Amino acid sequence: MKSHILLSSPVLFLAFFLQAMSLAHGHYSDQHWYEPREQHVLSAPENARPMPSLIIDTFQNPTHNDLGFWHGAGEDLAMQYQPGSMQLFPTDPDQNYHTQFETNGCFSMIPWRNQFLHVEFVGTDQFTVSLNEHNEDCYPHRAPFPGVPDSIEASRYMMKMGHGSTGHDGDGHEHDEPIREEHGKKQISKDNGGGDEDDQTPAAPPKKELFIPLSHFLINQNRVVSVSFSGFYTNRSITLHRVEIVSSVPPPRKENNYFKIPEKLPTGELILRCTRPKSFAFGIDDGSPRFAQEVMRILDEENVRVTFFAVGAGLRDTTTNLTRFYREMLKKGHQVALHSNTHPKMEALPTIDKIDNEIIQAQRTLKEQLGIECDSNNNGSVARGGNLAVMHFLNPTTVGYLRQFIRHVKGSGFKIMRIDQCMEDPDSPPLS
Numbered sequence: 001m002k003s004h005i006l007l008s009s010p011v012l013f014l015a016f017f018l019q020a021m022s023l024a025h026g027h028y029s030d031q032h033w034y035e036p037r038e039q040h041v042l043s044a045p046e047n048a049r050p051m052p053s054l055i056i057d058t059f060q061n062p063t064h065n066d067l068g069f070w071h072g073a074g075e076d077l078a079m080q081y082q083p084g085s086m087q088l089f090p091t092d093p094d095q096n097y098h099t100q101f102e103t104n105g106c107f108s109m110i111p112w113r114n115q116f117l118h119v120e121f122v123g124t125d126q127f128t129v130s131l132n133e134h135n136e137d138c139y140p141h142r143a144p145f146p147g148v149p150d151s152i153e154a155s156r157y158m159m160k161m162g163h164g165s166t167g168h169d170g171d172g173h174e175h176d177e178p179i180r181e182e183h184g185k186k187q188i189s190k191d192n193g194g195g196d197e198d199d200q201t202p203a204a205p206p207k208k209e210l211f212i213p214l215s216h217f218l219i220n221q222n223r224v225v226s227v228s229f230s231g232f233y234t235n236r237s238i239t240l241h242r243v244e245i246v247s248s249v250p251p252p253r254k255e256n257n258y259f260k261i262p263e264k265l266p267t268g269e270l271i272l273r274c275t276r277p278k279s280f281a282f283g284i285d286d287g288s289p290r291f292a293q294e295v296m297r298i299l300d301e302e303n304v305r306v307t308f309f310a311v312g313a314g315l316r317d318t319t320t321n322l323t324r325f326y327r328e329m330l331k332k333g334h335q336v337a338l339h340s341n342t343h344p345k346m347e348a349l350p351t352i353d354k355i356d357n358e359i360i361q362a363q364r365t366l367k368e369q370l371g372i373e374c375d376s377n378n379n380g381s382v383a384r385g386g387n388l389a390v391m392h393f394l395n396p397t398t399v400g401y402l403r404q405f406i407r408h409v410k411g412s413g414f415k416i417m418r419i420d421q422c423m424e425d426p427d428s429p430p431l432s
């Protein structure tokens with residue numbers, strides 16, 4: 001059967017013209033405009049896999065992807081670049097690697113919304129893949145930047161190649177499922193200008209592939225900023241070779257263990273902003289007991305209500321006095337909310353049960369100790385549009401800034417309130 005495939009092309013309206021910007025610790029430099037591609041029709045040869053619709057990154061450059069935009073690490077992720085690949089050496093689930101669709105505005109993923117994110121890599125599959133939404137203004141100097149991500153567990157979307165499918169080296173595969181060069185990949189690399197056809201390096205570790213329907217990423221696909229890799233459960237390395245959008249996935253076959261796209265698992269909504277106009281809220285996380293009374297005094301004197309996120313284990317430890325502190329804060333009209341049981345990095349926990357337990361134990365403790373039923377920022381962020389601040393009271397510096405920060409926010413014309421109030425939760429108490 002002969003098929004003709006129409007590739008939709010991005011039509012980009014670049015409404016924002018800005019200078020250099022930075023994301024976390026990564027630096028953007030030497031930026032390029034994304035050149036809209038020409039609309040073209042391709043005819044695919046019989047039985048060929050459809051040509052890729054959009055190649056995002058084949059790691060031909062250490063700082064830019066194939067679209068001409070920045071790729072690099074957030075946080076302190078160690079990396080090693082080689083032409084054609086980027087090896088990541090994660091030590092922490094919060095570290096992340098981004099490859100951007102657009103630098104100076106929002107990228108619309110709508111033309112590809114029925115297609116698939118395809119990633120080729122070598123190494124562990126214990127990580128998450130995120131599609132990151134830009135902020136409402138499509139402006140990197142407005143907070144929050146980036147906006148919300150939706151994250152997907154890579155391991156669920158792996159195309160696992162079967163053993164013995166081509167069988168010249170028997171079945172002695174101790175480690176991870178090998179993916180053979182013969183399946184699918186070569187057709188994709190042709191688009192790259194070929195070049196590695198006789199690259200038969202026998203020691204090269206097998207490449208792995210994953211396919212994620214873009215529809216599984218529940219973000220506003222009209223304003224996408226990047227694809228990122230994060231949530232590293234282990235410290236085993238990952239070598240990225242190719243990130244692209246493709247129009248189809250290989251059909252289920254014996255060789256790929258009858259690969260089938262899994263169901264989308266529900267993901268929570270990540271909230272980075274207050275909704276009430278001119279509101280501003282402090283979420284104050286775990287703190288050190290020795291600063292608690294000072295925080296209380298500042299909040300009393302400044303007459304603001306905040307939301308505390310309490311860690312269960314700290315409440316159960318009577319030497320911290322935190323249960324008495326939070327009881328008093330509740331009486332004063334502050335909100336106390338859940339901040340896990342022992343404050344681990346959730347994505348680093350080995351099982352879903354362990355993650356659930358962190359929440360369940362903390363819910364139990366908040367109920368027992370405080371009778372509550374549970375269902376990063378700085379001053380510059382206010383000017384940039386941020387209105388939801390995460391605070392701690394763990395060291396004198398943050399506590400020292402608290403009053404100054406409150407006054408700066410008030411002075412900027414915001415009303416400070418609890419998070420449930422700034423999110424206009426119908427169950428929140430009226431503003432005082």
Ligand SMILES: *[C@@H]1O[C@H](CO)[C@@H](O)[C@H](O)[C@H]1NC(C)=O
Nearest residue numbers: 089090091092233234235236
């Ligand atoms: C990586 O993790 C393993 C166990 O999970 C540990 O033994 C090893 O020391 C870690 N290596 C680094 C560099 O953190």
Ligand SMILES: *[C@@H]1O[C@H](CO)[C@@H](O)[C@H](O)[C@H]1NC(C)=O
Nearest residue numbers: 293296321322324325326328
């Ligand atoms: C413990 O917290 C309560 C409530 O805030 C406070 O009245 C009391 O002085 C605190 N005790 C110590 C030792 O800090």
Ligand SMILES: CC(=O)N[C@H]1CO[C@H](CO)[C@@H](O)[C@@H]1O
Nearest residue numbers: 378379380381383401404408
């Ligand atoms: C503590 C701190 O960083 N303060 C700064 C916050 O930003 C304002 C300008 O928006 C500066 O004036 C403060 O010094």
